[in-house]
Amino acid sequence: MMKIKFFFLSVLFFPQFLLAQSCNLTLTGIVLDKGTNIPLEYSTIFLKNLGQGTVSDKHGFFEIKNICAGEYHIQASHVGCHSEEYFIKLEQDTLFKIYLSHHSELLDEVVIHGSHEDNSTESSQTISRGAITEEGNKNLSDILGNISGVSVLRNGSGISKPVVHGLFGNRVAILNNGIAQSGQQWGSDHAPEIDPFVADHLSVVKGASALAYGGNSLGSVVLVETDNIQEDPHLHGEVNYTLQSNGWGHTLNSTIEKNGSWAAWRITGTLKRQGDNRTSNYFLTNTGKKENNLALQIEKQFHPKWKTDFYYSLFNTKIGILRGSHIGNLTDLETAIGRSEPFAIEDNFSYSIAAPKQQVTHHLVKMETKYLMDDEKIIKFKYGGQLNNREEFDIRRGEARTRPSLSLSLFSHHAEAAYNGLVGEKIFLKAGIQFDMVDNGNNPGTGVSPLIPNYRSYQTSTYWIVQNDQADKWLFEFGGRFSLKQLTVKRFTQSPPRELEIIGHLFQNYALSTGLRWEKNDFFKTNFNIGYLLRAPEVNELYSFGLHQGVSGIEEGNRNMDVEKSLKALLSVDFRIQNKFFVQALGYFQNVQDYIFLEPQKEFRLTIRGAFPVFLYKQTNANITGLDLLLKYEPKQNLNFILKYALVRGNDLTNDIGLINIPSDNILSSMTYTFKDGGKWKNNFLTINGRYVFQQTRIEESQDFLSPPDDYFLIGLQVGTNFEWQESSLKVSLRAENLMNTTYRDYLNRLRYFADENGINVSLNLNYRF
């Protein structure tokens, strides 16, 4: 009894007595660059709740002694990196590996995930969270445009879609959280409906054949991915705000997350408001934009081996389209082309959005459940449902004024079962079965006969990929995919009497791909991929009929269209010299038999509104060849030079002419200098960048209404700093784009016929993390 009393007393008066035993723990670790595995010297490792820290030595090694057991928030930072936070429960001496992205432009998808199931021989490039939030006021596609080999196809600055290796739209699958984005991908005036703020990283897989991904890709895939929610039981998050001078745009985003006792959750919300953009000389009247987005992510671990997550996102946007770009017929287009500034330009800035405009709402629901069996074997079940509502408003007469000219609702369902695991000793197998259903309907009441008919499609696919890993140096991969697609189209015959017509199609598609990766050491890596795949024609390619108002042309599909057959080979080489000079080079060649494209016809269609250009979907054989190059030179840790160069050549072999909408050569270069930390102000940096875009000279005059615009050179500047408190940090950056207010037009922007590109834009970006 006495003994117990004494014990209680001592606990009461000397609480350290109990814990004394565990207050001599040591936390050791190593800080490495994520992309290159280079040890990061002079990294700061800071235990936030203790206010105690240390600095890594030249091997990236650090040690913190005499700390008590408990929960810690560790912050790691390094010159030129976005600082990272970790949460650990310290119970014994611990060795901790910290990865920072010092060379963030060298990151790829495989490195980011680091797990066996994401291992691949395909080349990819990644944009990390820090860079996404810095440019969060832009569209997803514009952010992706920072990756070499990715260009952006636009319809004004509000609507943009990524062009990867010369292909876009239906041919580049975009996966939002593992679910193929299912919107109206057919028009160049339709942008992917994804808020970039939902992503923790964006990757572009520059592949030969997308075997494991749903969607209708001809090789390349864009991944919009969220990471797992941190294991931290406390509430954390960030608030981003951007003010941009061009269009006086405001972007406000907030993300909060917590690993609660019941489940881990994260909520992301974004609001964007932007008014008329301005070129160097005039306002682009009616180019404002409104966007409201929301995303919810819930992760629940039922059992150490059984994990389930739920994801919902809502994307809602209203985009104005330059009034002067809305034309009636060919004469209007010719008149517009000849003008120095567009029609219907007003002298005053405005936030109002009138017709022509687009309103789009996109819902995505995803559920995934993963069961980990022994030896890294994983079974996954995934479901993704999407609803896309698109309304496009034109300038109309009378009561039709308030009605949309195009109103489509697209439902899609994707269900998937996948298995990943070792078969025997050496072979890693990834296999799966996927089911897709798409239902597209024209909503009645538009008073315009629809360009795209109602349709429904069912697709079942299976894929398998085997990988063989040799001594961590060689990775060999071979895989195949087979799918069966059934398409039913319901439409009214064009000539009177109008009767309902139901047409069925059945497509069998397959893909085969093989690849090899050789990592000699950290200094040299090479990937080779070759793939053959078929892509079934989409509904727009088969059944478009009528006036595509957004682009003012009559478009007609061909229901006898054959599948596209693509053969693509890629070779990439990554190497570095003395941790100072880094090279990533990727060359590719793609041959597409029966390549589907819109061919402008020589004759015009005469209507009461005058003559209209006619575009027919045709097939040809095409070759696309290109090179993506990234060079980085870092003479000192706080100074680096980056040069990105992309080259694409597209040829129509049957007609012996260039393919249209192929990006011209472009060079992107930047220099970043990081200044010494001043007290609490850390990572003070200055970046100067230049972008040079060549003129597209491989197009003949007869292929377009207007020959491609001249080359241009733009200069940009960015300065930024981080202010850090005990529990939170604030990053402030100021960015100027088109600093010299250059007047230019871009070949990949449809508005090049009508107006100049945006003039100078200065934006202030605040990123507060807690």
Added chain:
Amino acid sequence: MKNLKFIFIVNILFTVLFLNSCKDDDPIDMNDEEVITTLTYTLTPTSGDVVTLSFLDLDGDGGDDPIITGGILQSNMSYIGVLDLKNEAETPAESITEEIEEEALEHQFFFTATGANLTVGYADEDDNGNPLGLVTTLTTGDASSGTIQVVLRHEPDKSATGVQSGDITNAGGETDIEVTFDITLQ
């Protein structure tokens, strides 16, 4: 081939499953409500026969070619010209002329003669006193032949230079009608 069979079965299975779970409604036929199928330009001279120029395209933009009827006018004569626009794809035919009268502020017709020796002047106006062009005066000169083009612009800038006197160059807006008739003056 085994693979193929398996997929086929799975696909059918899913198809049946979904067919039962969601209704697949037949689409509703949507006519182009705003189509203008018919334009007639009726020219009544101070003496002599009435001349009617017409443009007929009953099946809209695609399909059959439009039927365009030109005319023979008397030389050195004054005509009163009246435009009538209809959508005859609907039953009963819808008058577009009325719609344009209601929205006169946002519409204007332009008349351009090429080769034919004639001039067209406005004989009506909108609420702001700017020309509209549903009613016009057409004055012919000496015998000649050529064409006359009738253009309807939606949302033109009526205050731009020359627009009020019928010059289309700076009008802007969007073309709703653009038809050309062969004309002979004799």
